[in-house]
Amino acid sequence: MNRRELAQGAVLATVLGLAGGTAEAQGQAQGQGQSRPGGQEGWVTAWTGSAQGPYPVGNPSAQPNQSFAFPQPEEGARDQTFRLVLRPDLWGRRARLRFSNAFGTRPLQLAGVHAGLQFGGAALLPGSNRPVRFGGADSVTVPPGGQVWSDAVELPFAAEPDSALLMGRKMAVSFHVAGPSGPMTWHAKALQTSYVTPPGAGSRGAEEGEASFPFSTASWFFLDAVDMTAPAGTPVVLCFGDSITDGTASTMNGDDRWPDVLSRRLHATLGNRVAVVNAGIGGNQVVGPAEYGPQKPFPGGPSALARLERDIISLSGIRAVVWLEGTNDFSRNGNASFEAVRDGMRQGVERLRAAIPGIRVVGATVTSALGSTSAAHGHAEQDGKRKALNAFIREGGLFDAVVDFDAATLDPATGGLRPEMVPDSTIGGPGDKLHPNRAGYLAMGMAVEPRAVLPPA
Template identity: 40%
Template sequence: MSGRGRARRAAAVLLLVLAGQATPALAVTPPAGATVRGTGVVTWAASAQRVGEGADRAYRLIVKVSAGGTDLRVRLSNAFGDRPLTVDGAHAGLQAEGASLKPGSNRALTFDGEHTVTVPAGGTVWSDPLPGRVAAGARLAVSLRTPDARGPATGHELALTTSYLGRDADPGGAGDTGWAPTTGSWWYLDAISVRPAHPRTGAVVALGDSITDGWGSTPGRDRRWPDDLARRLRADGTGVANEGISGNRVLSDDDGGPSAGRRLERDVLSQPGVRTVILYEGVNDLKAHHGASAAEIVAGYREITERAHAAGLCVVGATVAPFKGWLQWDPAAEAVRREVNHQVRTGGDFDAVADVDRALRDPRDPARLRPDLDSGDHLHPDDDGMRAIAGAVDPPSRNCRR
């Protein structure tokens, strides 16, 4: 099916009101874990991975939301845990600087009306809606404590954002006392949703590998390509969720986590308000070390696309960018890449195509990244390259139907 979409335009910038200003709470609070697609819009996400061992510790996790709206909710994940996880003292507020928060902004989160929640091994839970309004592009601090955590911890390794750890820190406080050391990962938090101003507003999920995860972009500056896409789509409140994992593959698991197909339900289909998924994976499958064929990769794309279509989503397929100069490049891998890209452009499986290859390739040597878009390793784009990827994406309209 040919692409019919136009990029959605962004939403009015809204002030986060987490304390004292009169946005009413919902009349009915749904139970924790009950919300799936359709009751809000995912405004931030990070795919769950195993990130180390659980500990008696507090976390102050810094994230930047995409869409604005009311009734903020957070999703906690114990996807890789081998035992129940207790979380208490969970709060959400506005970051001021470092670990300090804007005065009066830090508000307690509840789960089915309680301040403590137990997340089952392998499971997730959503918080209750938090009264107030969150601005598009706001930088939030989600603080929580895991008093009895042991065993494998769940989070996201490559945050490219500084968050904070504490032993005796107070998740409900606004100051930076006790919040040390820092961490470059997110722990236990894997999604945030809001209720947008317009009920038809939806979200886009970027399902990808290290390029989507932001490797090669400037840390701390929110210059991953999904961040650039979120800025592009801000005018109508569209949410953008980044579900990239470094090293991820279409066809098989790796040390970073399960394959794109195996994590599709958790990272895409379960997210609230999703209308479109952008599938940008494949380079890790075709690199010479792994050696998948073009037919195998395209079949993997097709399986993911069919499942997304069955769930009512539009699917944007992205061509694979060049990577000549990377250690695992060879002419055979290049031939597979070109065949995969031909199938993405002409195979008719996708609702739209983002031609990332065309946006990034060097016209003098199409097997290489343009030098001015290369982070230096010949695989990962720099900040300008990330913007070029976002510019190549034209999501189908929210009224896409098959």
């Protein structure tokens, strides 16, 4: 280690208040998603951004003009570097990253991958950026429809992962897309600003400064999961659903979706011994669409049933799932019957319990869209089906516990959302009477009983 690297390590220790040194090597999990026994550390999911389709099909919020970064959407990225900003819900001494080409039609060539701490904008905390490798190589090719996990990367700035000073810190994952990517697998509604170089800029992920990243995006591309090492048995609570879980009308860069509120409540008592991750997709349905693929995309992504394996079962350490969905199935876009959604939920819960023994599956009642200004939502037929589904969720005996989001947000006088929960927190507009704002998401996050989502002690 040279003098510059030693100095950078000292800066990190000073800024973060952490003891020095790199983390000791920890054993990887034996089998997908399982921590090793005997008190050792294993992988747990610390962040997710569910792959929903090929850019630009989707429902982004507060999206800047993307034509400068991606002049030809069908060609995708071209010899340029992404710097994605995300907030791991749990920190560990080591991390690994999952990249997805689920909806690509060409091999995706990634190189120059790095992981560091965001300082501000596209700039990184000096000395925090670390190279990420794949089977020991500094590049990888992900086939169309495929995904790949990186090797473990040491995070010296997380040498003391229980430090309160790490809570809420954001990671910056940088990677170079060599050549044209073709259709880009993305998560449209990040509600978090990330950064991109111009086309043809080449590999810039090792740079700590922001000068190479002039363009911003409110979406995540290619990266769909981050694991951290944590003590065996650390539970992960996964929030599964549509735009109301994804966070539409919450605050841009504010981390105030209802899963974020729940996360802070659990961390206040459990510290770095729990993780809450968000697998919501704006526009998602339980049972629709019947078909989905790169040539036949849908703004809401593949159905919940079609994405169970990738977005829940294949992840690490999932111990509980909170499932909030049905609004879009009952919209004019979905036109599904109550019976179809009820049976779809039964099928999904059965599959989850068969795949992850001991998992807690928590049903969440669907919030009202009555009177929505959205053309597809707010009609009486939708509300009737919603009420029938909520009765089934509360009384049908399918779920291990129930979270009553409807009760937390309903205005008894109108049958719609409470008036203070309607104005849009993302752009300051009037709101659509479909998506709760920050006040609504706060009420939802506070309505979750911790014992409902945590496995019995």
